[in-house]
Amino acid sequence: MIDVENLSKKFGDVTAVDEVTFHVNEGEVFGFLGPNGAGKTTTVRMLSCLISKTSGDARIAGYDINNTDDSLKIRKLIGLVPDNVGLYEELSAYKNLDFYGKLYECNKIQREENIEHFLRMLGLWEKRDVAAGAFSKGMKQKIAIARALIHEPEILFLDEPTVNLDPESSKMVRDFIMELKKEKKTIFLNTHNLDEAQKICDKIGILNTKLMATGTPEELEGSVWGNKTVIQLEKVNDMILDELNKLSLKKIIYDNNKLTIDVVNPKKENPIIVAAIVRAGGQVQYVTELSPTLEDAYLKFVR
Amino acid sequence: MKLWKSWVIASKDFSVFRKKKSVIYSVILIPLLMSIFLPFIIGSAGMKGSGVTIAEFASLLNSFSFFFVILAASLTTVIASYSLIGEKIEKSIEPLLATPTTDKEILLGKSFAAFLPPILSIYIGLGIFMVLIDKMTYNTLGYFYYPNWNIAIIIVLVAPLASILSVELGVILSSRVNDVRAAQQLGQLIIIPFFGIYILGEIGYISLGINSMLVISAIMLVVDIFLFYISTITFRREEILTKWK
Numbered sequence: 001m002i003d004v005e006n007l008s009k010k011f012g013d014v015t016a017v018d019e020v021t022f023h024v025n026e027g028e029v030f031g032f033l034g035p036n037g038a039g040k041t042t043t044v045r046m047l048s049c050l051i052s053k054t055s056g057d058a059r060i061a062g063y064d065i066n067n068t069d070d071s072l073k074i075r076k077l078i079g080l081v082p083d084n085v086g087l088y089e090e091l092s093a094y095k096n097l098d099f100y101g102k103l104y105e106c107n108k109i110q111r112e113e114n115i116e117h118f119l120r121m122l123g124l125w126e127k128r129d130v131a132a133g134a135f136s137k138g139m140k141q142k143i144a145i146a147r148a149l150i151h152e153p154e155i156l157f158l159d160e161p162t163v164n165l166d167p168e169s170s171k172m173v174r175d176f177i178m179e180l181k182k183e184k185k186t187i188f189l190n191t192h193n194l195d196e197a198q199k200i201c202d203k204i205g206i207l208n209t210k211l212m213a214t215g216t217p218e219e220l221e222g223s224v225w226g227n228k229t230v231i232q233l234e235k236v237n238d239m240i241l242d243e244l245n246k247l248s249l250k251k252i253i254y255d256n257n258k259l260t261i262d263v264v265n266p267k268k269e270n271p272i273i274v275a276a277i278v279r280a281g282g283q284v285q286y287v288t289e290l291s292p293t294l295e296d297a298y299l300k301f302v303r
Numbered sequence: 304m305k306l307w308k309s310w311v312i313a314s315k316d317f318s319v320f321r322k323k324k325s326v327i328y329s330v331i332l333i334p335l336l337m338s339i340f341l342p343f344i345i346g347s348a349g350m351k352g353s354g355v356t357i358a359e360f361a362s363l364l365n366s367f368s369f370f371f372v373i374l375a376a377s378l379t380t381v382i383a384s385y386s387l388i389g390e391k392i393e394k395s396i397e398p399l400l401a402t403p404t405t406d407k408e409i410l411l412g413k414s415f416a417a418f419l420p421p422i423l424s425i426y427i428g429l430g431i432f433m434v435l436i437d438k439m440t441y442n443t444l445g446y447f448y449y450p451n452w453n454i455a456i457i458i459v460l461v462a463p464l465a466s467i468l469s470v471e472l473g474v475i476l477s478s479r480v481n482d483v484r485a486a487q488q489l490g491q492l493i494i495i496p497f498f499g500i501y502i503l504g505e506i507g508y509i510s511l512g513i514n515s516m517l518v519i520s521a522i523m524l525v526v527d528i529f530l531f532y533i534s535t536i537t538f539r540r541e542e543i544l545t546k547w548k
Contacts, residue, residue, distance in 0.1 A: 011545065050397070050401060051541045051544060073403075075403040080398060082397040084394035086393060086398050087393070089393060090319050091315070091319065095315075099311065099315045103399075104402055104403065144398070148398075
Protein backbone atom coordinates (compact mmCIF):
# COMPACT_ATOMS: atom_id res chain seq x y z
CA MET A 1 0.00 0.00 0.00
CA ILE A 2 2.88 2.35 0.87
CA ASP A 3 6.18 1.58 -0.83
CA VAL A 4 9.14 3.81 -0.01
CA GLU A 5 12.59 3.31 -1.52
CA ASN A 6 15.62 5.40 -0.52
CA LEU A 7 13.46 8.46 0.06
CA SER A 8 15.40 11.59 1.04
CA LYS A 9 14.60 15.20 1.73
CA LYS A 10 17.07 18.02 2.11
CA PHE A 11 16.31 21.60 3.14
CA GLY A 12 19.34 23.44 1.83
CA ASP A 13 22.33 21.70 3.38
CA VAL A 14 20.28 20.07 6.10
CA THR A 15 19.19 16.48 5.51
CA ALA A 16 15.80 15.94 7.14
CA VAL A 17 15.18 12.42 5.83
CA ASP A 18 18.04 10.25 4.62
CA GLU A 19 17.43 7.35 2.22
CA VAL A 20 14.51 5.80 4.03
CA THR A 21 13.10 2.50 2.77
CA PHE A 22 10.02 0.72 4.13
CA HIS A 23 6.77 -0.91 3.08
CA VAL A 24 3.36 -0.80 4.68
CA ASN A 25 0.82 -3.47 3.76
CA GLU A 26 -2.90 -2.93 3.37
CA GLY A 27 -4.74 -2.96 6.70
CA GLU A 28 -1.50 -2.61 8.65
CA VAL A 29 -0.83 -0.05 11.37
CA PHE A 30 2.70 1.25 10.85
CA GLY A 31 4.27 3.38 13.57
CA PHE A 32 7.08 5.81 12.95
CA LEU A 33 9.01 6.32 16.18
CA GLY A 34 11.65 8.95 16.55
CA PRO A 35 12.77 11.97 18.54
CA ASN A 36 11.80 15.53 17.63
CA GLY A 37 13.48 16.55 14.40
CA ALA A 38 13.95 12.95 13.29
CA GLY A 39 12.11 13.59 10.01
CA LYS A 40 8.76 11.96 10.86
CA THR A 41 6.61 14.95 9.85
CA THR A 42 8.74 15.58 6.76
CA THR A 43 8.21 11.96 5.68
CA VAL A 44 4.45 12.21 6.17
CA ARG A 45 4.38 15.50 4.26
CA MET A 46 6.28 13.92 1.37
CA LEU A 47 3.96 10.90 1.33
CA SER A 48 0.92 13.21 1.47
CA CYS A 49 2.28 15.13 -1.54
CA LEU A 50 2.57 18.33 0.48
CA ILE A 51 6.28 18.73 -0.12
CA SER A 52 8.55 17.30 -2.79
CA LYS A 53 11.22 14.66 -2.28
CA THR A 54 14.88 15.37 -2.97
CA SER A 55 15.63 11.84 -4.14
CA GLY A 56 14.33 8.28 -3.98
CA ASP A 57 10.90 6.93 -4.79
CA ALA A 58 7.62 6.48 -3.00
CA ARG A 59 4.32 5.08 -4.17
CA ILE A 60 0.98 5.18 -2.45
CA ALA A 61 -1.38 2.49 -3.74
CA GLY A 62 0.77 2.41 -6.86
CA TYR A 63 0.70 6.18 -7.48
CA ASP A 64 3.97 8.10 -7.65
CA ILE A 65 4.21 10.92 -5.11
CA ASN A 66 6.34 12.97 -7.47
CA ASN A 67 3.92 12.87 -10.38
CA THR A 68 1.65 15.94 -10.47
CA ASP A 69 -1.34 14.01 -11.83
CA ASP A 70 -0.85 11.21 -9.32
CA SER A 71 -0.51 13.62 -6.41
CA LEU A 72 -4.18 14.65 -6.64
CA LYS A 73 -5.20 10.98 -6.79
CA ILE A 74 -3.03 10.24 -3.75
CA ARG A 75 -4.61 13.09 -1.81
CA LYS A 76 -8.04 11.61 -2.54
CA LEU A 77 -6.87 8.20 -1.29
CA ILE A 78 -5.40 9.41 1.96
CA GLY A 79 -6.55 11.24 5.04
CA LEU A 80 -4.10 13.37 7.00
CA VAL A 81 -4.26 14.39 10.64
CA PRO A 82 -1.39 16.87 11.06
CA ASP A 83 0.32 17.51 14.38
CA ASN A 84 -1.84 20.61 14.84
CA VAL A 85 -5.56 19.89 14.58
CA GLY A 86 -6.21 23.10 12.60
CA LEU A 87 -9.98 23.23 12.87
CA TYR A 88 -11.90 26.38 11.98
CA GLU A 89 -12.74 27.40 15.52
CA GLU A 90 -15.58 29.73 14.52
CA LEU A 91 -17.36 27.03 12.55
CA SER A 92 -19.36 24.20 14.07
CA ALA A 93 -18.08 20.62 14.11
CA TYR A 94 -20.63 19.83 11.40
CA LYS A 95 -19.56 22.72 9.15
CA ASN A 96 -15.88 21.86 9.58
CA LEU A 97 -16.53 18.32 8.38
CA ASP A 98 -18.92 19.43 5.64
CA PHE A 99 -16.33 21.86 4.24
CA TYR A 100 -13.72 19.14 3.94
CA GLY A 101 -16.28 16.68 2.58
CA LYS A 102 -16.90 19.10 -0.27
CA LEU A 103 -13.19 19.57 -0.97
CA TYR A 104 -12.75 15.79 -0.99
CA GLU A 105 -15.50 15.70 -3.62
CA CYS A 106 -17.99 13.66 -1.57
CA ASN A 107 -21.56 14.00 -2.75
CA LYS A 108 -24.19 15.49 -0.44
CA ILE A 109 -25.60 12.13 0.69
CA GLN A 110 -22.14 10.70 1.41
CA ARG A 111 -21.22 13.84 3.36
CA GLU A 112 -24.37 13.80 5.43
CA GLU A 113 -24.08 10.07 6.19
CA ASN A 114 -20.40 10.18 7.07
CA ILE A 115 -20.65 13.30 9.19
CA GLU A 116 -23.49 11.75 11.18
CA HIS A 117 -21.63 8.41 11.42
CA PHE A 118 -18.43 9.96 12.77
CA LEU A 119 -20.05 12.51 15.04
CA ARG A 120 -22.23 9.78 16.56
CA MET A 121 -19.18 7.51 16.89
CA LEU A 122 -17.38 10.34 18.71
CA GLY A 123 -20.40 11.14 20.87
CA LEU A 124 -20.61 14.61 19.37
CA TRP A 125 -23.78 14.37 17.29
CA GLU A 126 -25.81 16.32 19.83
CA LYS A 127 -23.14 19.05 19.78
CA ARG A 128 -22.79 19.17 16.00
CA ASP A 129 -23.77 22.84 15.83
CA VAL A 130 -21.40 23.96 18.60
CA ALA A 131 -18.38 25.98 17.41
CA ALA A 132 -15.25 23.81 17.24
CA GLY A 133 -13.43 26.34 19.43
CA ALA A 134 -15.65 25.34 22.37
CA PHE A 135 -14.47 21.70 22.39
CA SER A 136 -11.71 20.21 24.56
CA LYS A 137 -8.33 19.35 23.00
CA GLY A 138 -9.19 15.65 22.91
CA MET A 139 -12.53 16.34 21.24
CA LYS A 140 -10.87 18.61 18.69
CA GLN A 141 -8.34 15.90 17.94
CA LYS A 142 -11.14 13.40 17.38
CA ILE A 143 -12.93 15.84 15.06
CA ALA A 144 -9.64 16.26 13.18
CA ILE A 145 -9.44 12.48 12.75
CA ALA A 146 -13.08 12.42 11.58
CA ARG A 147 -12.19 15.21 9.14
CA ALA A 148 -9.43 13.05 7.67
CA LEU A 149 -11.87 10.13 7.35
CA ILE A 150 -14.81 12.03 5.86
CA HIS A 151 -14.07 10.79 2.32
CA GLU A 152 -13.45 7.21 3.49
CA PRO A 153 -9.74 7.17 2.61
CA GLU A 154 -7.84 3.92 2.20
CA ILE A 155 -4.87 5.23 4.15
CA LEU A 156 -4.79 7.43 7.22
CA PHE A 157 -1.70 9.43 8.20
CA LEU A 158 -1.66 10.49 11.84
CA ASP A 159 1.10 12.87 12.89
CA GLU A 160 1.52 12.66 16.66
CA PRO A 161 -2.21 12.51 17.37
CA THR A 162 -1.89 12.40 21.15
CA VAL A 163 0.87 14.94 21.67
CA ASN A 164 -0.04 17.67 24.19
CA LEU A 165 -3.16 15.81 25.28
CA ASP A 166 -3.91 14.90 28.87
CA PRO A 167 -3.98 11.15 29.68
CA GLU A 168 -7.77 10.94 29.44
CA SER A 169 -7.89 12.69 26.07
CA SER A 170 -4.97 10.58 24.82
CA LYS A 171 -6.85 7.43 25.74
CA MET A 172 -9.95 8.77 24.01
CA VAL A 173 -7.99 9.32 20.79
CA ARG A 174 -6.11 6.01 21.11
CA ASP A 175 -9.39 4.10 21.54
CA PHE A 176 -10.70 5.79 18.42
CA ILE A 177 -7.60 4.70 16.46
CA MET A 178 -8.09 1.16 17.79
CA GLU A 179 -11.65 1.26 16.42
CA LEU A 180 -10.24 2.24 13.02
CA LYS A 181 -7.72 -0.58 13.26
CA LYS A 182 -10.61 -3.01 13.73
CA GLU A 183 -12.08 -1.63 10.51
CA LYS A 184 -8.83 -2.69 8.77
CA LYS A 185 -7.77 0.82 7.76
CA THR A 186 -4.15 1.22 6.71
CA ILE A 187 -2.75 3.62 9.30
CA PHE A 188 0.60 5.41 9.35
CA LEU A 189 1.20 6.73 12.84
CA ASN A 190 3.93 9.19 13.76
CA THR A 191 4.60 9.20 17.45
CA HIS A 192 7.27 9.41 20.09
CA ASN A 193 5.00 7.72 22.59
CA LEU A 194 6.45 4.22 22.92
CA ASP A 195 3.53 2.86 24.89
CA GLU A 196 1.13 4.10 22.23
CA ALA A 197 3.21 2.55 19.44
CA GLN A 198 3.37 -0.78 21.26
CA LYS A 199 -0.38 -0.86 21.88
CA ILE A 200 -1.50 0.19 18.42
CA CYS A 201 1.11 -0.72 15.80
CA ASP A 202 1.59 -3.95 13.90
CA LYS A 203 4.96 -2.78 12.63
CA ILE A 204 7.30 -0.02 13.80
CA GLY A 205 10.06 1.94 12.13
CA ILE A 206 12.58 3.78 14.27
CA LEU A 207 13.65 6.95 12.51
CA ASN A 208 16.46 9.29 13.34
CA THR A 209 16.88 11.02 9.98
CA LYS A 210 17.84 7.55 8.74
CA LEU A 211 15.56 4.57 9.29
CA MET A 212 17.45 2.75 12.02
CA ALA A 213 15.26 -0.36 12.28
CA THR A 214 11.89 -1.77 11.27
CA GLY A 215 9.93 -4.72 12.53
CA THR A 216 7.11 -5.78 14.78
CA PRO A 217 7.34 -4.48 18.36
CA GLU A 218 8.44 -7.98 19.43
CA GLU A 219 11.14 -8.15 16.75
CA LEU A 220 12.52 -4.77 17.75
CA GLU A 221 12.55 -5.72 21.43
CA GLY A 222 14.28 -8.99 20.59
CA SER A 223 16.89 -7.20 18.53
CA VAL A 224 18.27 -5.40 21.58
CA TRP A 225 19.79 -8.22 23.59
CA GLY A 226 17.42 -11.17 23.45
CA ASN A 227 15.96 -12.67 26.61
CA LYS A 228 17.59 -12.96 29.97
CA THR A 229 16.71 -15.19 32.92
CA VAL A 230 17.42 -13.89 36.40
CA ILE A 231 17.85 -16.46 39.18
CA GLN A 232 18.21 -15.44 42.80
CA LEU A 233 20.06 -18.08 44.85
CA GLU A 234 20.73 -18.34 48.52
CA LYS A 235 24.43 -18.59 47.66
CA VAL A 236 26.38 -18.86 44.40
CA ASN A 237 29.38 -21.22 44.55
CA ASP A 238 31.91 -22.70 42.07
CA MET A 239 30.04 -26.01 41.83
CA ILE A 240 26.95 -24.22 40.57
CA LEU A 241 28.97 -22.21 38.07
CA ASP A 242 30.77 -25.34 36.82
CA GLU A 243 27.46 -27.09 36.36
CA LEU A 244 26.06 -24.13 34.41
CA ASN A 245 29.16 -23.87 32.23
CA LYS A 246 28.52 -27.41 31.06
CA LEU A 247 25.23 -26.18 29.52
CA SER A 248 27.04 -24.00 26.95
CA LEU A 249 25.01 -20.90 27.84
CA LYS A 250 25.74 -17.68 25.95
CA LYS A 251 26.58 -15.48 28.90
CA ILE A 252 26.35 -15.72 32.69
CA ILE A 253 26.75 -12.76 35.02
CA TYR A 254 26.56 -13.18 38.77
CA ASP A 255 26.30 -10.48 41.32
CA ASN A 256 25.25 -10.66 44.95
CA ASN A 257 24.05 -14.29 44.60
CA LYS A 258 21.97 -13.33 41.60
CA LEU A 259 22.63 -14.97 38.23
CA THR A 260 21.67 -13.19 35.01
CA ILE A 261 21.82 -15.66 32.13
CA ASP A 262 21.33 -14.94 28.41
CA VAL A 263 18.89 -17.44 26.96
CA VAL A 264 17.54 -18.02 23.48
CA ASN A 265 14.42 -19.98 24.37
CA PRO A 266 13.46 -19.33 27.99
CA LYS A 267 10.65 -21.88 28.11
CA LYS A 268 13.00 -24.68 27.07
CA GLU A 269 16.20 -23.55 28.75
CA ASN A 270 14.95 -22.32 32.13
CA PRO A 271 13.97 -25.79 33.50
CA ILE A 272 17.36 -27.19 32.41
CA ILE A 273 19.21 -24.30 34.12
CA VAL A 274 17.21 -24.68 37.34
CA ALA A 275 17.77 -28.47 37.34
CA ALA A 276 21.54 -27.95 36.94
CA ILE A 277 21.61 -25.49 39.85
CA VAL A 278 19.64 -27.88 42.08
CA ARG A 279 21.95 -30.74 41.04
CA ALA A 280 24.90 -28.65 42.20
CA GLY A 281 23.24 -28.13 45.58
CA GLY A 282 22.05 -24.60 44.97
CA GLN A 283 18.92 -23.28 46.62
CA VAL A 284 16.74 -21.28 44.22
CA GLN A 285 14.83 -18.42 45.82
CA TYR A 286 13.12 -17.13 42.67
CA VAL A 287 13.38 -17.23 38.88
CA THR A 288 12.27 -14.37 36.71
CA GLU A 289 12.51 -13.42 33.07
CA LEU A 290 14.14 -10.16 32.04
CA SER A 291 12.86 -9.06 28.61
CA PRO A 292 13.96 -5.99 26.66
CA THR A 293 11.29 -3.35 26.15
CA LEU A 294 10.51 -1.20 23.14
CA GLU A 295 12.13 1.64 25.08
CA ASP A 296 15.40 -0.33 25.18
CA ALA A 297 15.16 -0.87 21.43
CA TYR A 298 14.31 2.78 20.79
CA LEU A 299 17.17 4.07 22.91
CA LYS A 300 19.60 1.64 21.30
CA PHE A 301 18.74 2.90 17.82
CA VAL A 302 18.36 6.62 18.39
CA ARG A 303 21.37 7.20 20.61
CA MET B 304 -9.08 23.80 -12.48
CA LYS B 305 -12.37 23.31 -10.63
CA LEU B 306 -13.83 26.74 -9.97
CA TRP B 307 -16.46 25.32 -7.65
CA LYS B 308 -13.69 24.29 -5.24
CA SER B 309 -12.46 27.88 -5.11
CA TRP B 310 -16.02 28.92 -4.36
CA VAL B 311 -16.28 26.33 -1.55
CA ILE B 312 -13.12 27.81 0.01
CA ALA B 313 -14.42 31.37 -0.42
CA SER B 314 -17.82 30.42 1.07
CA LYS B 315 -16.11 28.89 4.08
CA ASP B 316 -14.15 32.12 4.55
CA PHE B 317 -17.36 34.16 4.32
CA SER B 318 -18.81 32.00 7.13
CA VAL B 319 -15.68 32.62 9.23
CA PHE B 320 -15.77 36.39 8.57
CA ARG B 321 -19.41 36.54 9.64
CA LYS B 322 -18.27 35.47 13.12
CA LYS B 323 -15.59 38.17 13.33
CA LYS B 324 -17.21 41.41 14.38
CA SER B 325 -14.15 43.55 13.68
CA VAL B 326 -14.16 42.39 10.05
CA ILE B 327 -17.88 43.00 9.66
CA TYR B 328 -17.62 46.48 11.16
CA SER B 329 -14.66 47.42 8.97
CA VAL B 330 -16.14 46.12 5.75
CA ILE B 331 -19.72 47.32 6.17
CA LEU B 332 -19.54 50.39 8.37
CA ILE B 333 -16.65 52.31 6.83
CA PRO B 334 -18.03 52.49 3.25
CA LEU B 335 -21.47 53.20 4.66
CA LEU B 336 -20.20 56.08 6.80
CA MET B 337 -18.13 57.39 3.89
CA SER B 338 -21.13 57.29 1.56
CA ILE B 339 -23.07 59.52 3.94
CA PHE B 340 -20.20 61.67 5.26
CA LEU B 341 -18.79 62.70 1.85
CA PRO B 342 -22.08 64.05 0.46
CA PHE B 343 -22.53 65.89 3.73
CA ILE B 344 -19.12 67.61 3.30
CA ILE B 345 -19.79 68.33 -0.34
CA GLY B 346 -23.18 69.73 0.59
CA SER B 347 -21.61 72.01 3.17
CA ALA B 348 -18.69 73.12 0.98
CA GLY B 349 -20.06 73.37 -2.49
CA MET B 350 -23.77 73.86 -2.48
CA LYS B 351 -24.44 76.70 -0.12
CA GLY B 352 -23.31 79.74 -2.00
CA SER B 353 -19.60 79.30 -1.27
CA GLY B 354 -18.66 80.55 -4.73
CA VAL B 355 -17.61 77.13 -6.04
CA THR B 356 -18.08 76.87 -9.82
CA ILE B 357 -19.73 73.87 -11.44
CA ALA B 358 -16.34 72.78 -12.89
CA GLU B 359 -14.73 72.99 -9.45
CA PHE B 360 -17.69 71.15 -8.00
CA ALA B 361 -17.30 68.35 -10.57
CA SER B 362 -13.60 68.13 -9.76
CA LEU B 363 -14.43 67.91 -6.04
CA LEU B 364 -16.86 65.09 -6.71
CA ASN B 365 -14.30 63.21 -8.82
CA SER B 366 -11.74 63.52 -6.03
CA PHE B 367 -14.21 62.41 -3.40
CA SER B 368 -15.37 59.45 -5.44
CA PHE B 369 -11.70 58.41 -5.59
CA PHE B 370 -11.95 57.90 -1.83
CA PHE B 371 -13.84 54.71 -2.62
CA VAL B 372 -10.84 53.44 -4.57
CA ILE B 373 -8.68 54.05 -1.49
CA LEU B 374 -11.28 52.21 0.58
CA ALA B 375 -11.35 49.28 -1.86
CA ALA B 376 -7.59 48.84 -1.46
CA SER B 377 -7.66 49.37 2.29
CA LEU B 378 -10.61 47.11 3.17
CA THR B 379 -9.38 44.26 0.99
CA THR B 380 -6.18 44.23 3.03
CA VAL B 381 -8.24 43.69 6.20
CA ILE B 382 -9.97 40.65 4.71
CA ALA B 383 -6.92 39.26 2.92
CA SER B 384 -5.00 39.31 6.21
CA TYR B 385 -7.69 37.27 7.95
CA SER B 386 -8.14 34.95 5.01
CA LEU B 387 -4.52 33.88 4.73
CA ILE B 388 -2.83 34.63 8.05
CA GLY B 389 -5.94 33.36 9.85
CA GLU B 390 -5.26 29.94 8.29
CA LYS B 391 -1.65 30.16 9.42
CA ILE B 392 -2.54 31.15 12.97
CA GLU B 393 -5.22 28.49 13.35
CA LYS B 394 -2.85 25.95 11.72
CA SER B 395 -5.63 25.00 9.35
CA ILE B 396 -3.51 25.53 6.26
CA GLU B 397 -1.94 22.04 6.34
CA PRO B 398 -5.21 20.03 6.33
CA LEU B 399 -6.48 22.38 3.64
CA LEU B 400 -3.39 21.77 1.50
CA ALA B 401 -3.75 18.02 2.06
CA THR B 402 -7.09 17.96 0.22
CA PRO B 403 -7.19 17.15 -3.49
CA THR B 404 -7.29 20.84 -4.30
CA THR B 405 -4.70 22.57 -6.46
CA ASP B 406 -2.66 25.58 -5.34
CA LYS B 407 -4.43 27.70 -7.95
CA GLU B 408 -7.88 26.64 -6.71
CA ILE B 409 -6.92 27.58 -3.15
CA LEU B 410 -5.33 30.87 -4.20
CA LEU B 411 -8.36 31.78 -6.28
CA GLY B 412 -10.72 30.85 -3.43
CA LYS B 413 -8.76 33.01 -1.02
CA SER B 414 -8.75 35.82 -3.57
CA PHE B 415 -12.55 35.58 -4.00
CA ALA B 416 -12.93 35.68 -0.22
CA ALA B 417 -10.74 38.76 0.12
CA PHE B 418 -12.08 40.53 -2.95
CA LEU B 419 -15.86 40.06 -2.96
CA PRO B 420 -17.02 41.37 0.46
CA PRO B 421 -15.10 44.69 0.27
CA ILE B 422 -15.96 45.31 -3.36
CA LEU B 423 -19.66 44.60 -2.76
CA SER B 424 -19.59 46.89 0.23
CA ILE B 425 -17.83 49.58 -1.83
CA TYR B 426 -20.47 49.25 -4.56
CA ILE B 427 -23.27 49.63 -2.03
CA GLY B 428 -21.46 52.63 -0.53
CA LEU B 429 -20.96 54.15 -3.98
CA GLY B 430 -24.65 53.57 -4.73
CA ILE B 431 -25.70 55.46 -1.62
CA PHE B 432 -23.11 58.17 -2.37
CA MET B 433 -24.45 58.64 -5.91
CA VAL B 434 -28.08 58.74 -4.79
CA LEU B 435 -27.33 61.36 -2.12
CA ILE B 436 -25.22 63.47 -4.52
CA ASP B 437 -27.87 63.19 -7.22
CA LYS B 438 -30.53 64.35 -4.77
CA MET B 439 -28.31 67.33 -3.99
CA THR B 440 -27.46 68.20 -7.61
CA TYR B 441 -31.03 67.77 -8.79
CA ASN B 442 -32.23 70.24 -6.20
CA THR B 443 -29.50 72.82 -6.88
CA LEU B 444 -28.26 72.29 -10.45
CA GLY B 445 -31.43 70.82 -11.89
CA TYR B 446 -29.92 67.51 -13.10
CA PHE B 447 -28.58 64.21 -11.80
CA TYR B 448 -24.77 64.28 -11.72
CA TYR B 449 -24.49 60.45 -11.56
CA PRO B 450 -24.12 58.10 -13.28
CA ASN B 451 -21.34 59.36 -15.47
CA TRP B 452 -18.30 57.88 -17.24
CA ASN B 453 -15.95 58.83 -14.46
CA ILE B 454 -17.79 56.85 -11.77
CA ALA B 455 -18.38 54.03 -14.26
CA ILE B 456 -14.62 53.66 -14.75
CA ILE B 457 -14.12 53.71 -10.99
CA ILE B 458 -16.75 50.99 -10.51
CA VAL B 459 -15.71 48.78 -13.40
CA LEU B 460 -11.93 49.27 -13.46
CA VAL B 461 -10.18 51.33 -10.82
CA ALA B 462 -11.81 50.00 -7.62
CA PRO B 463 -11.65 46.29 -8.62
CA LEU B 464 -8.05 46.63 -9.82
CA ALA B 465 -7.09 48.38 -6.56
CA SER B 466 -8.80 45.59 -4.65
CA ILE B 467 -6.98 42.90 -6.65
CA LEU B 468 -3.71 44.73 -5.94
CA SER B 469 -4.48 44.46 -2.24
CA VAL B 470 -5.31 40.75 -2.48
CA GLU B 471 -2.00 40.02 -4.18
CA LEU B 472 -0.09 42.12 -1.70
CA GLY B 473 -1.93 40.24 1.07
CA VAL B 474 -0.75 36.89 -0.34
CA ILE B 475 2.85 38.10 -0.53
CA LEU B 476 2.73 39.67 2.96
CA SER B 477 1.21 36.51 4.44
CA SER B 478 4.34 34.60 3.56
CA ARG B 479 6.44 36.95 5.66
CA VAL B 480 4.22 38.00 8.58
CA ASN B 481 2.70 35.87 11.32
CA ASP B 482 0.30 38.34 12.84
CA VAL B 483 -2.97 39.60 11.42
CA ARG B 484 -2.48 43.13 12.77
CA ALA B 485 1.08 43.38 11.43
CA ALA B 486 -0.15 42.24 8.01
CA GLN B 487 -2.97 44.75 8.12
CA GLN B 488 -0.63 47.57 9.09
CA LEU B 489 1.87 46.69 6.39
CA GLY B 490 -0.95 46.14 3.93
CA GLN B 491 -2.29 49.61 4.64
CA LEU B 492 0.87 50.99 3.04
CA ILE B 493 -0.87 50.25 -0.23
CA ILE B 494 -3.07 53.28 0.26
CA ILE B 495 -0.07 55.65 0.13
CA PRO B 496 0.14 55.82 -3.69
CA PHE B 497 -3.64 56.16 -3.88
CA PHE B 498 -3.57 58.97 -1.35
CA GLY B 499 -0.79 60.52 -3.37
CA ILE B 500 -3.03 60.47 -6.44
CA TYR B 501 -5.88 61.92 -4.43
CA ILE B 502 -3.72 64.79 -3.11
CA LEU B 503 -2.32 65.49 -6.59
CA GLY B 504 -5.92 65.69 -7.75
CA GLU B 505 -6.90 68.00 -4.91
CA ILE B 506 -4.04 70.43 -5.49
CA GLY B 507 -4.86 70.46 -9.17
CA TYR B 508 -1.62 68.82 -10.31
CA ILE B 509 -3.59 66.13 -12.09
CA SER B 510 -7.23 65.87 -12.98
CA LEU B 511 -9.07 62.85 -11.67
CA GLY B 512 -11.18 62.78 -14.79
CA ILE B 513 -11.82 60.00 -17.28
CA ASN B 514 -8.39 60.07 -18.93
CA SER B 515 -6.50 59.96 -15.64
CA MET B 516 -8.70 57.11 -14.43
CA LEU B 517 -7.94 55.12 -17.58
CA VAL B 518 -4.21 55.73 -17.20
CA ILE B 519 -4.33 54.75 -13.51
CA SER B 520 -6.27 51.59 -14.48
CA ALA B 521 -3.71 50.67 -17.12
CA ILE B 522 -0.82 51.11 -14.65
CA MET B 523 -2.65 49.07 -12.02
CA LEU B 524 -3.36 46.33 -14.52
CA VAL B 525 0.36 46.00 -15.25
CA VAL B 526 1.20 46.02 -11.52
CA ASP B 527 -1.58 43.49 -10.85
CA ILE B 528 -0.21 41.13 -13.49
CA PHE B 529 3.30 41.45 -12.06
CA LEU B 530 2.13 40.90 -8.47
CA PHE B 531 -0.05 37.97 -9.59
CA TYR B 532 3.08 36.30 -10.91
CA ILE B 533 4.91 36.96 -7.61
CA SER B 534 1.94 35.78 -5.53
CA THR B 535 1.63 32.49 -7.45
CA ILE B 536 5.30 31.83 -6.78
CA THR B 537 4.77 32.62 -3.10
CA PHE B 538 1.60 30.56 -2.87
CA ARG B 539 2.93 27.06 -3.43
CA ARG B 540 2.21 24.40 -0.85
CA GLU B 541 5.86 23.54 -0.23
CA GLU B 542 6.69 27.24 0.23
CA ILE B 543 3.73 27.67 2.58
CA LEU B 544 4.56 24.67 4.75
CA THR B 545 8.31 25.12 4.93
CA LYS B 546 9.07 28.80 4.37
CA TRP B 547 6.09 30.82 5.58
CA LYS B 548 7.26 32.24 8.88
